[in-house]
Amino acid sequence: xxxxxxxxxxxxxxxxxxxxxxxxxxxxxxxxxxxxxxxxxxxxxxxxxxxxxxxxxxxxxxxxxxxxxxxxxxxxxxxxxxxxxxxxxxxxxxxxxxxxxxxxxxxxxxxxxxxx
Amino acid sequence: xxxxxxxxxxxxxxxxxxxxxxxxxxxxxxxxxxxxxxxxxxxxxxxxxxxxxxxxxxxxxxxxxxxxxxxxxxxxxxxxxxxxxxxxxxxxxxxxxxxxxxxxxxxxxxxxxxxxxxx
Numbered sequence: 001x002x003x004x005x006x007x008x009x010x011x012x013x014x015x016x017x018x019x020x021x022x023x024x025x026x027x028x029x030x031x032x033x034x035x036x037x038x039x040x041x042x043x044x045x046x047x048x049x050x051x052x053x054x055x056x057x058x059x060x061x062x063x064x065x066x067x068x069x070x071x072x073x074x075x076x077x078x079x080x081x082x083x084x085x086x087x088x089x090x091x092x093x094x095x096x097x098x099x100x101x102x103x104x105x106x107x108x109x110x111x112x113x114x115x116x
Numbered sequence: 117x118x119x120x121x122x123x124x125x126x127x128x129x130x131x132x133x134x135x136x137x138x139x140x141x142x143x144x145x146x147x148x149x150x151x152x153x154x155x156x157x158x159x160x161x162x163x164x165x166x167x168x169x170x171x172x173x174x175x176x177x178x179x180x181x182x183x184x185x186x187x188x189x190x191x192x193x194x195x196x197x198x199x200x201x202x203x204x205x206x207x208x209x210x211x212x213x214x215x216x217x218x219x220x221x222x223x224x225x226x227x228x229x230x231x232x233x234x235x
Binding site: 033035037043044045046047050052091095103104106108109 | 207
């Protein structure tokens with residue numbers, strides 16, 4: 001079973017609209033971390049935002065926010081006021097808790113296209 | 117901080133040749149990760165190190181792949197002999213010791229990647 005599921009392989013959104021990229025995760029651990037990365041066409045992997053499982057408030061970083069719904073095991077990324085430069089591949093990822101589990105598991109990604 | 121540094125950025129080689137990819141992690145980071153990204157398989161973790169010691173190499177595809185970390189500031193990923201199916205983007209990433217709360221401790225920071233093409 002997939003640990004990280006991103007159900008939207010591709011999305012097209014009009015510039016200046018808000019975007020929600022879906023991510024659900026599967027873990028039995030109580031302590032874990034959730035991440036979103038952006039990969040533009042240039043290829044680099046850019047860290048966007050992090051949410052710890054014990055964080056009570058949703059993480060925010062500028063125009064990015066993470067809609068964390070723990071009971072639903074959902075960690076959607078919200079981009080407000082989208083810009084053309086937001087066009088990229090977006091990856092949701094998780095680090096599970098547990099002793100010495102240091103790996104991050106990545107989803108397959110969502111390709112976001114911002115339309116002018 | 118300069119971030120994670122990888123070299124070369126692009127490599128084109130012929131099948132059968134040895135390929136060496138290099139990585140300099142962010143200073144102070146305890147962990148170093150090597151990933152491979154292809155269209156078909158997405159982002160795969162190949163191997164990772166903690167304090168220069170390989171912890172998990174279960175993602176290394178076969179014996180043709182080897183990785184070393186002789187010191188805290190340098191790691192190599194070697195493919196010998198290379199094959200066309202090794203063509204991919206190879207990323208190096210580093211992080212602090214995870215397991216403690218907070219984005220700074222948890223987050224892996226990626227290098228720019230090495231785009232490898234084996235003909």
